[in-house]
Amino acid sequence: MDLQRKLAILADAAKYDASCASSGSKPRDSVGGRGIGSTEGAGICHSYAPDGRCISLLKVLLTNYCLYDCLYCVNRVTSNVPRARFTVDEVVQLTLDFYRRNCIEGLFLSSGIVRSADHTMAEVVEVARVLREEHDFRGYIHLKTIPEASPELLALAGRYADRLSINIELPTAESLAQLAPEKDGRAIRRSMARLRVHIDDAREAAAPPPAVVSLAGLRPKRAAPPVFAPAGQSTQMIVGADATDDRAILVTSATLYGAYRLRRVYYSAFSPIPDASLALPSQAPPLVREHRLYQADWLMRFYGFAHDEIVPAGQGMLALDMDPKLAWALAHRERFPVDLNRAPREMLLRVPGLGVKTVEKLLAARRSRLVRADDLRRLRVPLKNVMPFVVLPDHHPGALLEAQDLAARLRPAPQQASLFDAEAVV
Numbered sequence: 237m238d239l240q241r242k243l244a245i246l247a248d249a250a251k252y253d254a255s256c257a258s259s260g261s262k263p264r265d266s267v268g269g270r271g272i273g274s275t276e277g278a279g280i281c282h283s284y285a286p287d288g289r290c291i292s293l294l295k296v297l298l299t300n301y302c303l304y305d306c307l308y309c310v311n312r313v314t315s316n317v318p319r320a321r322f323t324v325d326e327v328v329q330l331t332l333d334f335y336r337r338n339c340i341e342g343l344f345l346s347s348g349i350v351r352s353a354d355h356t357m358a359e360v361v362e363v364a365r366v367l368r369e370e371h372d373f374r375g376y377i378h379l380k381t382i383p384e385a386s387p388e389l390l391a392l393a394g395r396y397a398d399r400l401s402i403n404i405e406l407p408t409a410e411s412l413a414q415l416a417p418e419k420d421g422r423a424i425r426r427s428m429a430r431l432r433v434h435i436d437d438a439r440e441a442a443a444p445p446p447a448v449v450s451l452a453g454l455r456p457k458r459a460a461p462p463v464f465a466p467a468g469q470s471t472q473m474i475v476g477a478d479a480t481d482d483r484a485i486l487v488t489s490a491t492l493y494g495a496y497r498l499r500r501v502y503y504s505a506f507s508p509i510p511d512a513s514l515a516l517p518s519q520a521p522p523l524v525r526e527h528r529l530y531q532a533d534w535l536m537r538f539y540g541f542a543h544d545e546i547v548p549a550g551q552g553m554l555a556l557d558m559d560p561k562l563a564w565a566l567a568h569r570e571r572f573p574v575d576l577n578r579a580p581r582e583m584l585l586r587v588p589g590l591g592v593k594t595v596e597k598l599l600a601a602r603r604s605r606l607v608r609a610d611d612l613r614r615l616r617v618p619l620k621n622v623m624p625f626v627v628l629p630d631h632h633p634g635a636l637l638e639a640q641d642l643a644a645r646l647r648p649a650p651q652q653a654s655l656f657d658a659e660a661v662v
């Protein structure tokens with residue numbers, strides 16, 4: 237099989253992994269040699285570096301052969317898809333070629349499990365080692381690690397990769413047992429814990445040493461601290477392949493962030509696969525569910541919300557028709573209106589329509605003067621959402637905050653489905 241065909245198969249097989257998310261824009265296809273700029277087929281996706289830069293990555297699998305039979309996965313052993321396998325050298329050369337042509341800034345590498353977890357992990361690590369040690373590759377490397385692989389291989393992976401990820405796969409142990417019986421939930425968490433220890437140790441070693449008195453003109457020398465996955469670890473959870481509700485998903489995410497200090501939990505809406513098991517739903521969940529989970533996740537990480545504030549006990553799912561922050565504010569009107577000139581940062585962050593950057597700008601502005609309605613207009617905040625919940629010297633929401641129909645007024649208008657929407661979600 238030629239390299240081009242392998243790349244087409246193994247880049248396509250990697251697209252189901254959301255933990256190196258593409259921007260979600262509609263792909264432009266230049267099959268047939270027409271058009272430039274196509275990223276389809278070549279496995280190039282866009283992801284975000286820890287510093288917020290958008291970077292292009294070559295996103296491929298080493299192989300889509302797999303011994304396991306995870307029911308939701310197109311690469312499972314019983315799946316009837318074309319198979320391919322790269323050698324270590326082929327992935328290294330592809331990465332270097334794309335890099336030299338300025339098509340990519342890094343590599344995202346995952347793999348089906350062949351022979352054993354250790355054998356596969358060793359090959360994945362070898363790609364990163366050859367790139368770093370033999371070619372002095374300075375680009376970004378994200379390795380998907382296999383939780384059942386030996387701790388030594390995981391430790392080695394962290395020496396070469398910027399980011400490591402281990403997929404939690406499903407939100408609960410019961411779902412994992414039902415849909416991915418060969419996967420071991422305890423092994424997944426054990427490996428995450430090991431990565432966390434390595435990452436913490438490396439950060440501690442890299443922290444500046446305490447100041448020491450040295451002789452004039454002499455600087456104390458220090459060995460370079462060991463590097464271990466400086467961009468941290470992340471995971472991916474499939475949403476909608478089982479009956480787990482949003483509350484349970486957010487509980488799992490909160491536990492993962494707290495216990496293993498993950499940088500990101502990625503939510504991947506289940507997409508039906510060919511010849512699927514009857515244990516799986518026949519339809520994908522609405523994509524807006526995945527979007528609401530990302531918004532809720534953002535609230536937990538940057539806005540100070542606890543998971544059980546976002547979806548309280550007794551309520552299983554996030555509202556699909558409005559964002560979770562607005563839904564929370566409407567359910568807790570007794571906490572509003574918020575005085576934008578006096579309220580603490582934590583409360584400003586809870587006002588619908590105010591993002592973290594806007595809150596920082598408001599805090600900076602009010603140090604020197606009173607913030608007024610015009611300031612909000614200049615900051616281009618969505619006034620329709622903000623004004624019912626805030627007080628300013630020249631604005632008070634009055635009875636609007638308690639209005640029975642406030643939710644209906646703030647709910648985004650339903651959008652007419654485009655003729656091409658169905659195609660976009662297939």
Ligand code: SF4
Nearest residue numbers: 302304306309312348
């Ligand atoms: S181990 Fe990974 S590649 Fe293999 S079937 Fe399961 S999810 Fe798919």
